[in-house]
Amino acid sequence: MNIVVVGLSHKTASVEIREKVAFAPNQMENSLRGLVSLPDIAEGVIVSTCNRVEIYATTHDVAGGMARLKRFLADYHHIPLEMLEPHLYNYHGEAAIRHVFRVASSLDSMVVGEPQILGQIKTSYGYAAEFKASGIILNRFLHKAFSVAKRVRTETGIASSAVSVSFAAVELAKKIFGNLTDKTVMLIGAGEMCELAAKHFLNSGVRGVMVTNRTYERAERLAEEFDGRAVRFEDLFDHLHKADIILSSTGATHFIIGAKDVEAVVRRRKLKPMFFIDIAVPRDIDPKVNDVDNVYLYDMDDLQGVVASNLQQRAEEAKKAEGIVDQEIGRFFNWLSMLEITPTIVALRSRFEEVRQAELAKTLSGWKDLTPEGQKRLEALTSAIINKLLHPPTSLLKQTGQGGRTDLYVDALRQLFELETEAPGEEELEDLEE
Amino acid sequence: MNALLFYSTLVIYCIATITYMAFLVKPRELVGRVSHWLIAAGFITHCAFTVARYFEAGHTPITNLHESLSFFSLAVIGVFIAFERKYHVFILGSFVTPLALLLMIASSLYPSSIPELPPALKSNWLFVHSTLAFLSYATFAVAFGAAIMYLIQEHFLKKKRLGPLYQKLPSLDMLDEINYRCLTFGFPLLTVAIITGAIWAETAWGTYWSWDPKETWSMITWFIYAALIHGRLTTGWRGKRAALLSIIGFFFLLFTFLGVNLLPSKSLHSYERLLGGKN
Numbered sequence: 062m063n064i065v066v067v068g069l070s071h072k073t074a075s076v077e078i079r080e081k082v083a084f085a086p087n088q089m090e091n092s093l094r095g096l097v098s099l100p101d102i103a104e105g106v107i108v109s110t111c112n113r114v115e116i117y118a119t120t121h122d123v124a125g126g127m128a129r130l131k132r133f134l135a136d137y138h139h140i141p142l143e144m145l146e147p148h149l150y151n152y153h154g155e156a157a158i159r160h161v162f163r164v165a166s167s168l169d170s171m172v173v174g175e176p177q178i179l180g181q182i183k184t185s186y187g188y189a190a191e192f193k194a195s196g197i198i199l200n201r202f203l204h205k206a207f208s209v210a211k212r213v214r215t216e217t218g219i220a221s222s223a224v225s226v227s228f229a230a231v232e233l234a235k236k237i238f239g240n241l242t243d244k245t246v247m248l249i250g251a252g253e254m255c256e257l258a259a260k261h262f263l264n265s266g267v268r269g270v271m272v273t274n275r276t277y278e279r280a281e282r283l284a285e286e287f288d289g290r291a292v293r294f295e296d297l298f299d300h301l302h303k304a305d306i307i308l309s310s311t312g313a314t315h316f317i318i319g320a321k322d323v324e325a326v327v328r329r330r331k332l333k334p335m336f337f338i339d340i341a342v343p344r345d346i347d348p349k350v351n352d353v354d355n356v357y358l359y360d361m362d363d364l365q366g367v368v369a370s371n372l373q374q375r376a377e378e379a380k381k382a383e384g385i386v387d388q389e390i391g392r393f394f395n396w397l398s399m400l401e402i403t404p405t406i407v408a409l410r411s412r413f414e415e416v417r418q419a420e421l422a423k424t425l426s427g428w429k430d431l432t433p434e435g436q437k438r439l440e441a442l443t444s445a446i447i448n449k450l451l452h453p454p455t456s457l458l459k460q461t462g463q464g465g466r467t468d469l470y471v472d473a474l475r476q477l478f479e480l481e482t483e484a485p486g487e488e489e490l491e492d493l494e495e
Numbered sequence: 496m497n498a499l500l501f502y503s504t505l506v507i508y509c510i511a512t513i514t515y516m517a518f519l520v521k522p523r524e525l526v527g528r529v530s531h532w533l534i535a536a537g538f539i540t541h542c543a544f545t546v547a548r549y550f551e552a553g554h555t556p557i558t559n560l561h562e563s564l565s566f567f568s569l570a571v572i573g574v575f576i577a578f579e580r581k582y583h584v585f586i587l588g589s590f591v592t593p594l595a596l597l598l599m600i601a602s603s604l605y606p607s608s609i610p611e612l613p614p615a616l617k618s619n620w621l622f623v624h625s626t627l628a629f630l631s632y633a634t635f636a637v638a639f640g641a642a643i644m645y646l647i648q649e650h651f652l653k654k655k656r657l658g659p660l661y662q663k664l665p666s667l668d669m670l671d672e673i674n675y676r677c678l679t680f681g682f683p684l685l686t687v688a689i690i691t692g693a694i695w696a697e698t699a700w701g702t703y704w705s706w707d708p709k710e711t712w713s714m715i716t717w718f719i720y721a722a723l724i725h726g727r728l729t730t731g732w733r734g735k736r737a738a739l740l741s742i743i744g745f746f747f748l749l750f751t752f753l754g755v756n757l758l759p760s761k762s763l764h765s766y767e768r769l770l771g772g773k774n
Contacts, residue, residue, distance in 0.1 A: 215524075216523075218662075221662065222662065233652070235666060236648070236652065236661070236666050236667065237652065237666060237667050237668065238666065238667075238668050239665070239666035239667075239668035239669045239672075240668070330731075331730065331731025332730070332731045332732065332733050332734065332736075333731065333733070334667065334668075334733075334734060351653060354734065354735055354736065355733070355734045355735070357652050357653065359655070363655050366655065367655070367657055370657065
């Protein structure tokens, strides 16, 4: 049995294509039923997010299976296959395993390390499990993918740092204030960046928002949006001491807040720390403010510097993550190979044993003067013969299980000895794991 | 038996310090947890050593440098474990356990013979006074560790150098809070230690205060911490200033504890004097 993957992602297809082949959650039952009713597709899982649409399936016939999956994707969405074909990728065997492990670990994401993808795959798998589209192999496979993703998350710093300017500001604030729940944010001026950052701060639980603007009406409007309080621009310095985090982005051409002002404000706050974020260009806040004790000032360049170094750090962590994926592929691949080998070995042994028992019974029934001692020896002799004979092929099979070409031997043995094998039960699979 | 306990403590502290250092470089949760349990195990053997020593000597084992340094180290680890549990910051250990280890190493360099105690000092005050003093020293040692962490983290934030260590260190707020907590425990302990010392001095030597160097330096240390606590409560001294002052305070404290022995004039508290020796 082979694992195959067919799909497209943000790397191969534009959003226009991606939205055409997306699977709606409320039709998942239908889609999955259609998928597993395809000839020679045993199990299937459909992953559909805004950045990727992928089908994971198991099949005996790799080339035919992948072709059928592509055809299914096109037909289901009523798109000509020729249009879809250039955007599709397909993997089988080890490459398929690697691909899914990487996707689940967010190594294939647009923003490497973003955490949503794992949840999305879990949901997709949930549908497949619910509608019985996934079976022994894909169940095991996806659980393995989840555990790989978890390992990557805990053992590397891939998702540990902010990769957007506004998140970087929130993370800095947390390193200064610890908990943000009793903190107040003040917005000076307006602007998309400023509002986005304010939203992030609100999501992180800040207590209150104050808004000031040269046009008081605008301040009022924004304050209403954030459920905050508007302050007249002229009164800025009467209220500044109440703010812990200050986001500034006015269109002023000169500094509106100087070091002397901040010194006075901080004294008024009994030296409680303040965090100024200056996202205006030209800047609103005198850089000397950063030299005031217990005051931290970050401007746009500083924040972008933080983001850049975080991104670089993520890239380095991603290398570690690839190493983890490599390790886990090996382990899973062994399991998959053993899935075929173990029943074959069992069948081979019982076939030999059958023959031995039958021949032994025949001989013994016509041998009247055989002593019990002699009968024992006969038993031992025949057992020894089949054990000796079976030893080399058994150990060879087990060895090839460690990454070699197993299906060749398995097929040969089945045909040579007319073996019939059944898939092993879940318990046997557990034993095969290591 | 005692020696076995002492050296196993020393070895465990040594391993724990290494794992805490490893935690600094490779901040894995598991490394932190292992370090935490190691230091807890060390604390238990250390307690066992101290109790065994108590029964062997018949008095609190703080009468020579070997014992005092070990006792100081024990108190530091005890207070540290309490703070680590409260604030869940393993990394505090990377800054505090090396100090405890150094104290233990220093302790191991001094003879471990049990000194003959002058009759005047054989009193329950020995236990009360010295335990209080060492507990206050230990909380200030933890404050010292937190202060160093604060200065490092503050430096990173001001200079905008946000490397892996920055990621690992806790927030400034928490470090300042630990510093403050230490102060609110350590200062009353130190105050009571000085008062009980004075009472004991009256019963043993007939005078409450004799301006013995140890007493003088304790007083100076007390004033530094008093200034810090006053500044914190009234004008809201916090952050860098508080961190710097608790570092300075700790150096004075170390001098009170050890340096006094180096002064030319003989102190009543000098451990050699306690030993009844000639130097």
